[in-house]
Amino acid sequence: MLVLVLVYFAHLWRAPHAGDAWRVSRRARAPSQAASGRGRAALVRAGGRRACGGVRVAARWAAAPAHCVAARAHPLSAHSLSAWKISYRLHSHLYFETDIVRGVVHSHFNGEDFSNNIGLFEQADPIFTDDYRLDDADVSDEYLQMNAHNLSVVGWEGITGLPMDVPVSPVPLQRCRQYMNPVLELRSYEFCMQLKKNYTIEHGSAMLVGAEVKGLIAWGDKSGHLPLVILHIGYYRNWIENIVNLY
Numbered sequence: 001m002l003v004l005v006l007v008y009f010a011h012l013w014r015a016p017h018a019g020d021a022w023r024v025s026r027r028a029r030a031p032s033q034a035a036s037g038r039g040r041a042a043l044v045r046a047g048g049r050r051a052c053g054g055v056r057v058a059a060r061w062a063a064a065p066a067h068c069v070a071a072r073a074h075p076l077s078a079h080s081l082s083a084w085k086i087s088y089r090l091h092s093h094l095y096f097e098t099d100i101v102r103g104v105v106h107s108h109f110n111g112e113d114f115s116n117n118i119g120l121f122e123q124a125d126p127i128f129t130d131d132y133r134l135d136d137a138d139v140s141d142e143y144l145q146m147n148a149h150n151l152s153v154v155g156w157e158g159i160t161g162l163p164m165d166v167p168v169s170p171v172p173l174q175r176c177r178q179y180m181n182p183v184l185e186l187r188s189y190e191f192c193m194q195l196k197k198n199y200t201i202e203h204g205s206a207m208l209v210g211a212e213v214k215g216l217i218a219w220g221d222k223s224g225h226l227p228l229v230i231l232h233i234g235y236y237r238n239w240i241e242n243i244v245n246l247y
Contacts, residue, residue: 039090040213041154041163041206044068044100044121047083053154053204054086055216055233058244059126062086063233064204065218066109069119073103086123089163098125104243106236113184117218118236120243136234139191139214144170147209153217153228154206155199165208166201168193171227179227184219189235191215195224 042054042062052068072084087097102122109116137143144151152165171179176192186192193207200223207215207230218231233240 039088041088041156043087043156043163043202044204045083045085045087046072047080050156050202051084053156053202053206053216054121055204055206055213056088056127057120057233057240059128060123061240061244062121062123063216063236063240064119064121065216065231066105066117066119067111067114068204069103069105069121070109070111072100072121073105086121088127090127096125096127098123100124102247106239114219115187118216118231118233118239120240122247136237137214139230139232139234141170141172144191150210151193152208153193153195153201154208155201166199167196168207168228169196170194176227176229180220180229186229189232190218190229191232192220192227193230194227199224201228 040056042056042064044051044054044062044064051071052064054062054064056062082099084100085097086100087095090096100121101124103119104122105119106116109119148170151168151170153168154163155166156163171192171194173186173191177186180186180192195201201217203217203219203222205217206213207217213233215230215232215234218229220226220228222228
């Protein structure tokens with residue numbers, strides 16, 4: 001794990017910088033968000049540099065890769081905790097940034113093979129909506145092929161720029177395994193996408209079907225030369241709800 005954290009921080013300083021739905025029950029008042037999947041997309045920064053993307057799952061909570069959440073909590077980063085921020089672009093004219101006050105890593109996250117690579121960031125200020133809906137539908141090859149024209153991941157232009165939909169195409173599971181299994185074996189809650197354009201995307205970026213959030217980028221080549229591995233957020237519905245309602 002120490003090696004993972006060191007490599008991760010080295011990257012930070014080198015990098016250029018509808019189906020069944022479910023909701024989390026907690027409510028709070030703060031700026032409203034745009035009624036689209038992009039309004040859920042977050043950008044996590046560490047000392048002014050990009051750390052990862054995230055997906056808002058509740059008023060005060062965003063899901064992000066566990067390796068990003070764990071990096072903030074590691075003793076090596078203790079001196080910079082106050083420098084970690086989370087940002088949203090809610091409308092074309094409204095940019096919302098707040099402090100991160102807590103990180104929770106999934107108890108079964110494995111830093112060696114990135115299994116259960118999900119965590120949660122609690123933010124200081126809430127974003128209020130009537131409910132917090134994420135798409136919990138199937139992510140089979142058939143479903144993704146049927147929606148191939150409507151798939152994207154959310155990229156960010158600069159540190160405080162507008163989020164933008166970057167088109168992706170589905171990678172059939174069998175073909176993705178041929179690419180990825182020599183590195184890490186895919187799990188049942190993971191599927192693959194391929195960027196359609198030359199773009200560097202952050203781990204943790206939201207993956208959308210239309211305006212519905214299906215998952216976040218868990219691992220893979222961020223420049224898009226190889227498939228990106230997407231973690232299905234709906235698989236962790238109970239865990240997310242339990243954490244959000246615990247605090």
